[in-house]
Amino acid sequence: MITSSQERRYADRLEEFAVRHPFLVDLATVLALLACATFGASLTLPNADPPDQDKTAVALMGVSCLVLLKHRAYPRIAVTVTGACTVAAVSMGYLLTPLLLAPIMAALYWLATLTERKTTRVYGITTLVGVIGAAVVADSMDHLSLLLRTIGPFFWLMLPLAAGNMTRLRRAYLQAVQARAEHAERTREEEARLRVTEERVRIARELHDVVAHHMALANAQAGTAAHLALTNPEQTKKILTDLTGTTSSALRELKAALGLLRQDDDAPGAPPLEPSPGLARLPELVSACRSAGLAVTVTTEGEPQPLSPGVDLTAYRIVQEALTNV
Template sequence: MSSLDRWRPLAQDGLLAGVMAVLVSVIVFTTPSAGALDLVAVLAGSLALVAWRRAPLVPLLVSTACMLAVAAHVQPGPVAAYPVMVAVFAAVRVGHRLAAALAVVVFLSGVLAVNLPGDDGTFQAIQDTGLLVGWFVAAGVVATVTRHRQAYLEEVEQRAAEAERTREEAALRRAGEERLRIARELHDSLTHSISIIKVQAGVAVHVARKRGEDVPPALLAIQEASGDAIRELRATLEVLRDTGGSDGSDGEAQASGLDRLDDLVERARSTGLPATVTISGTRRELPADVDRAAYRIVQEALTNVSRHAGGAAATVCIAYADEELVVQVDDDGKADPDAPPVPGTGLLGMRERVAALGGRLRAEPRPEGGFTVRAELPLGEPS
């Protein structure tokens, strides 16, 4: 809440009290018997209304006493009841009905007692008092309606907040259940299949070595890649099963990062892909999400080179700067700038990762031939 919002109610209350003080003072001083003490009483009874929101019993007491004194001495008519009506409204509005009723009884009794002794004015006094009774009743009714309306609005707001909280909890629960279902499916299907691939590759490597034969590099690459796949899949499953609100950064950071770049490139070489790595700038610890995204971008780019640019060579460049990390993978394949490939799931995933970090991604054929993937990932403040 701004300072203006905090001071606005006080300014409004002050304006109300000031207008009331001016109005009652003008009318009171048109009577011949008004004096300085009457002015003081009018000002005190009116200006006390400044506190009608924060301490309604205070203006109720002060206004009733002061305006009763003015009515008894000056007898200005119904105008003396104006500040008392506002104070009664304020008291009933916050639930002080008994105090407000006592103030009304005291004020009206005093006014009636002062005006009744004169025989000529008895009927007029009773008539004025009856009018004041109607005004006070109206003030009490309006205050009661306002109180009930405010309670209703607060209840509606509370119900809306409760409904929103319930919807959020239900959405989180459904998301957690879906994550557990995905984790079970991955564990029951993908983990089993990859485990079989790893075991079969290991058996083949063992048999080849036992026979004294050279183990094919592709077979070794399959064995190593399947082991890495199982390790990363298990880390992913741990993240999916962590339904307590984790974003998965810890599990996935343990699974992959640029510290495993050499293994990644070596595995690509073992499949027959000529690949080189160039690192520039001062290496430093990276934020977990940036480190993970950089690894995944290189991994996906090398996979695409192996699948779509057979016989091409790849160059991986990692550039550390103060404010960003640049990851670029180029190949010298036969990609045509005039016929860019249709983006698949891999490129879409890269774009989503880079966009989530607020970075920029360029993936397109190079003018001199081949394909380039360049990601600029912001680092924030140096760690």
């Protein structure tokens, strides 16, 4: 038993073949329609004599099917010629059957799939009126009531119009879905590039804050130590010790910032990143500035509240930048 997945594969293969070889598909379709129309021209009602012009019907159906080979480029001309041939055949006394209507039904279907709705409406109504009018006055259908003469052609010609319209809407829907998918893909790529750019700016700003503060602080500590080297050796020794701590802190923060660029969360055994500095390290920052000879006073008002990591880091960097500027 053929599964649904196998049926889908076969349908995909047929669709790919139709895309690669459209003329072969059109030719096979036209030959099938010609066979149906030729056989339909030979049908009559019970106790009714067939028309004498058998070759005429074959010629008309041949012309109507031959013009269908150009339905992709000229769908309006295909409907017009096929409709005229069908009306002529019905007017000559051939019985109006779905087999005889096969070429015009195919032309109407392709018209509905390839043109806009207004064009389909105009050509469809014109074809309906012409074929139904020929069926009403045709001698071959004298045995049928007026209702049967009209409802049959109306039903069989409306069917391809409705099917073609549904096919056109389905194609438009698939194109819209594909366009939305492509737009979403482009949007995701743009968002990814934007996030990368924002992350680069953040890291650059972080590196600037770290380097500027620690270099300024180290410079101030070194200058103070040089100034006090002869007059106060004990204070100089303490400042140099603090200078070592300042440079070590700078190296740690630089390593943490640069580690963001090289960190691979999926790599096994990757060391965890250190937390970003915050107001909890404010005493350490104040102590380093005091060792450089800067008088710093910390005043806390109100009850300390926990801050989000982003706000905590921003507050720390503001204080750090202010002290660096001083």
